[in-house]
Amino acid sequence: MSDAGPARVSPGAELRHFITDIIDADVASGKWGPVGDSSVVRTRFPPEPNGYLHIGHAKSICLNFGLAERYGGVCVLRFDDTNPVKEEEEFVRSIIEDVRWLGFAWPGARDDDLKAGVRFASDYFQQMHDWAVELIRKGKAYVDEQTSEQIRAARGDLTTPGTPSPFRDRPVEESLRLFEEMVQGRHPDGSMVLRARIDMASPNMNLRDPVMYRIVNARHHRTGDAWHVYPMYDWAHGLEDSIEGITHSICTLEFENHRPLYDWFIDAINEGRGPGSAWGEKIHHPQQIEFARLNPSYIVTSKRKLRQLVEEGYVRGWDDPRMPTLSGLRRRGYTPESIRAFAAETGVTKFNGVHDIGWLERAVRDHLNKVAPRRMAVLNPLKVTITNWADGGEADRIEYVDVINNPEDPGAGTRKVAFGRTLYIERDDFMEDPPKKFFRLGPGREVRLRCGYWIRCDQVVKNEAGEVVELLCTYDPQTRGGESPPPDADGNVRKVKATLHWVAAAECIEAEIRLFDRLYLAERPGRESDNHLDDLNPESLRVMTGCKLEKALGERLGDEPAWSDGIRRFQFERLGYFCVDPDSTPGRLVFNRTVTLKDSWSKERARNP
RNA sequence: AGGGGAUUGGUGUAAUUGGUAGCACGACGGAUUCUGGUUCCGUUAGUAAAGGUUCGAGUCCUUUAUCCCCUGCCA
Numbered sequence: 001m002s003d004a005g006p007a008r009v010s011p012g013a014e015l016r017h018f019i020t021d022i023i024d025a026d027v028a029s030g031k032w033g034p035v036g037d038s039s040v041v042r043t044r045f046p047p048e049p050n051g052y053l054h055i056g057h058a059k060s061i062c063l064n065f066g067l068a069e070r071y072g073g074v075c076v077l078r079f080d081d082t083n084p085v086k087e088e089e090e091f092v093r094s095i096i097e098d099v100r101w102l103g104f105a106w107p108g109a110r111d112d113d114l115k116a117g118v119r120f121a122s123d124y125f126q127q128m129h130d131w132a133v134e135l136i137r138k139g140k141a142y143v144d145e146q147t148s149e150q151i152r153a154a155r156g157d158l159t160t161p162g163t164p165s166p167f168r169d170r171p172v173e174e175s176l177r178l179f180e181e182m183v184q185g186r187h188p189d190g191s192m193v194l195r196a197r198i199d200m201a202s203p204n205m206n207l208r209d210p211v212m213y214r215i216v217n218a219r220h221h222r223t224g225d226a227w228h229v230y231p232m233y234d235w236a237h238g239l240e241d242s243i244e245g246i247t248h249s250i251c252t253l254e255f256e257n258h259r260p261l262y263d264w265f266i267d268a269i270n271e272g273r274g275p276g277s278a279w280g281e282k283i284h285h286p287q288q289i290e291f292a293r294l295n296p297s298y299i300v301t302s303k304r305k306l307r308q309l310v311e312e313g314y315v316r317g318w319d320d321p322r323m324p325t326l327s328g329l330r331r332r333g334y335t336p337e338s339i340r341a342f343a344a345e346t347g348v349t350k351f352n353g354v355h356d357i358g359w360l361e362r363a364v365r366d367h368l369n370k371v372a373p374r375r376m377a378v379l380n381p382l383k384v385t386i387t388n389w390a391d392g393g394e395a396d397r398i399e400y401v402d403v404i405n406n407p408e409d410p411g412a413g414t415r416k417v418a419f420g421r422t423l424y425i426e427r428d429d430f431m432e433d434p435p436k437k438f439f440r441l442g443p444g445r446e447v448r449l450r451c452g453y454w455i456r457c458d459q460v461v462k463n464e465a466g467e468v469v470e471l472l473c474t475y476d477p478q479t480r481g482g483e484s485p486p487p488d489a490d491g492n493v494r495k496v497k498a499t500l501h502w503v504a505a506a507e508c509i510e511a512e513i514r515l516f517d518r519l520y521l522a523e524r525p526g527r528e529s530d531n532h533l534d535d536l537n538p539e540s541l542r543v544m545t546g547c548k549l550e551k552a553l554g555e556r557l558g559d560e561p562a563w564s565d566g567i568r569r570f571q572f573e574r575l576g577y578f579c580v581d582p583d584s585t586p587g588r589l590v591f592n593r594t595v596t597l598k599d600s601w602s603k604e605r606a607r608n609p
Numbered sequence: 610a611g612g613g614g615a616u617u618g619g620u621g622u623a624a625u626u627g628g629u630a631g632c633a634c635g636a637c638g639g640a641u642u643c644u645g646g647u648u649c650c651g652u653u654a655g656u657a658a659a660g661g662u663u664c665g666a667g668u669c670c671u672u673u674a675u676c677c678c679c680u681g682c683c684a
Contacts (some may be wrong), residue, residue: 104630214681345634346622356621
């Protein structure tokens, strides 16, 4: 982990919810091992390698790995790679990297070998096949030669029972033979399937003779051409859990209807098993538990929609800082700690609610506030000339003032920042005709330049178009370091109402700064129009060029924290948190705004425009 | 009456299993402040509805309402 300090909430530590209640009871009763031994707890995170992980997955990762940490058990990273036509090796890599980035490790994980200790469902294909044969022998599965259309039509609907397949009662030997032919690739895709024989009249559609295997004559990214049939989720998942000795198999609410099937398959294998049985010993039967997935406002997490954003060019890629993918959030500047804190704060329940995305923003502000070094950067520069600069010495001299690195961390110390005759301040910090509650600079007003000097605006310089292009100001040499000047003869102390950030023209660097806003304007994108694209925010990206930054941002200073992911993050005073984008080159820095600071002035302005 | 799940302030969640509805965030107000940041203090507002059992109901029972999931050879 980084030296950047802990997030506000230590993940998984003392959080309680209905799943911990279940596990506590199991530990107390000795359901999975010796009474009181919590180290037997085994969970798993089972992504399909067909896309990038997003914030919703992060919640599941934090839950599963957090539970393992809490109980002293383990959490397995297992790829559910049962569909070769949708899955790719590239996703395996990115998923592993994302889980590691969040700060979690599984048994056997190593830094020098990304895949060390990682499990794959495809490693269990032979075992699953053998169990399928066992179910055929037990009369609990059969090969169906109907077309997929016929199967669908015969399934019935929500209120009418299905009708049995004409192949439902075919001889066991025939199913056995056909299944082996399927396995060997002797039949084309879609020509037949292996189905479980359960109940065509079940009110639970999942139990109407579900498909266990389909023929897919495609190359698998790990097993190559070894298999021509691939197991369906419902058949495979519980077996994967069983093989790995998972105790608590945690999934989302939509799998609640699948639990009877999860249990049925394992029970069917176990039927007739036991000591002395020819079938063998009973296999491990994990408990499936469902919880409500994370559902944050103002974003989408559907793989289809995320892919559409990327492929149709609404964003610049899967790691576009506006994307809710972990790679996007990482590039945006979010810390693993803040994401873990967010996941912990949203709780674990069975209630399908909406989680305010503002919580995620607050989580990263909270974390970065404590650990991010402060720097000064001017997004939209307005030139300031100190007309009486010569009062304090040579007219073209540079003075170095000590600027606080982090008021939240006295140990962070100070740095030297150049101050000179020509400066830049934020254009938004000056108003020619300021309203009552605007505290910043205006004609005749005096403000403090942070850790620099107090300046007073004497004159406004405009171009032909009437735009303000420069401010002529005087400074008070007695206010060096931003200190208050001594009281006047009558004992009155002068005060300023605002402190502004600034950079000196003589010693600054230019950079591009990318400002991001929410990708969507609607709390639930697509809710109204049924098309999430209708709710896209046309101003979600604003690229600022010619920004003026203090020189220290161009080089890595010794006081910068050793971030675990190597991403340099800062607070730009009074603006927000920013990080260095990988698009940066040595001569041309690019920063991303992670999140703004809380801004009560803009709130006030919105209230009284 | 197809099946399954859910419902506590604006939001997210707790409530020792029948015993004072608590916490966090937000919003609002105030204090502090060399970041209109941070921090601190205060205010705000809730058991979906109706019946019932009980000395006592968020919790138990009945009815109703609303929302989510389920008819892939996806996961």
